[in-house]
Amino acid sequence: MANFTYKARNASGELTAGNIEANDASSVAQILLGRQFTPIEIKEAKGATAASLNVSLFTPKIKLEDLVIFSRQMYSLTKSGIPIIRSVKGLAETSSSERMTQILNDVCDQLERGRTLSSALHRHNKVFGQLFVSIVHVGENTGRLDEAFLQLSDYMEREQETRKQIKAATRYPTFVILAVVAALVIMNIFVIPVFANMFTSFGAELPLMTRILLATSDFFITKWPYMLVGIVLAIYLVSRYINTAKGRFNWDKAKLRLPIVGGIFERTLLSRFARSFSMMLRSGVPLTAALNLVSDAVSNAFMADKIVKMRKNIEKGESLSRVANSSKMFTPLVLQMINVGEETGRVDELLGEAAEFYEREVDYDLKSLTSKIEPLLIMVVAAMVLVLALGIFTPMWNMMGAIQG
Secondary structure, eight states: OEEEEEEEEOTTSOEEEEEEEESSHHHHHHHHHHTTOEEEEEEEOTTOOOOOOOOOTTSOOOOHHHHHHHHHHHHHHHHTTOOHHHHHHHHHHHOSOHHHHHHHHHHHHHHHTTOOHHHHHHTTTTTSOHHHHHHHHHHHHHTOHHHHHHHHHHHHHHHHHHHHHHHHHHHHHHHHHHHHHHHHHHIIIIIHHHHHHHHHHHTOOOOHHHHHHHHHHHHHHHHHHHHHHHHHHHHHHHHHHHTSHHHHHHHHHHHTTSTTTHHHHHHHHHHHHHHHHHHHHHHTOOHHHHHHHHHHHTOOHHHHHHHHHHHHHHHTTOOHHHHHHHHTOSOHHHHHHHHHHHHHTOHHHHHHHHHHHHHHHHHHHHHHHHHHHHHHHHHHHHHHHHHHIIIIIHHHHHHHHHHHO
16 A cells, blocks of 8 residues: 545635545545545655554454454443543553553644544554554544444444454364364374385285375375475465465455355355444444445455445445445345435445344354354364275275284
8 A cells, every 4th residue: 555645625715634545546536525625636655654662572463352442432322421641541551461552642742742543543544554543533523432433442442352253163164174184194104104014024916005005105205305395385486476466356256155154254254344334423424424324344355345346336426225236246135225225325324234144144253163163073074084094994804804804
């Protein structure tokens, strides 16, 4: 993202200037329009950088939980009528995160220089995203900053709860898969070579499955440096490809097509879209500007591309319900909610209902995820046991039979 300087006029006609980080000048214009500013001049600022922190690389990063606590505390302080500078300074002194303390001290310094809270937070855009800053800015302009922080805290708490549910649901399958991989490595390096020496000493003719197991074990032992280099190289190339625009788009699209978990990913993103879109509209952000901001909030390039297409079609004069239908992202029930919301002027409220619908779907899917994956894991373990039985114990039984005979 590049840094842009702008000049614009606010709703009362006053001239204002500042910096915004965005992908291009058109994105800056959309952000300004969302803040109810009329752009006059937009230029790319050469060499401009965001605020830097003087912290160690080993200092823990700011987590979503820290942002939830910050938003909840700011809601309580602003609702109580405590001045913004005093509130931020107090939170900086009591924060348990070293990074957050430094950020809040910088924000406080910017506020004392006359900057608005939203522009001060925007200096730390790696911590406070564009959606966060926009909601705060709308709250400043409307005089409802406490409600803005309440909405942000509720939104991030739901996001945090969803992440916890996903981690809890994937913990057991991940443990089983790692245990199977570890068992395969130990068998190939330590167990099978012992049997290989025994079979060689007897000089018996070995079945095909046994020969395959012995060859696999020999490959693990003799070629492991090449395997290690190959794995590291593959991880590097894949990660480099994913970091490109095309690679990110294809990876994000592939995640939504994965068996069993793809549907969960998709409904999680749709829930995030509906929740953040509802929050933006409720805060008073214009429809097209809200879609532009929400496309960044979903954190999925494939879904973001569809949302941007929705925004472009709305700018051409199409209705929200029509572009939502043509996007092929939503279920018929949610499309009905959007349609009714548009007819009654309660789009934000109905989008909130849609978000809760998707959240309930995700909650049910996560609870049943283990029951769906468990049979596959059992089949994998059973197949591994069968291969070992056929490859190791069959020739042993044959040799014992030959000795007894």
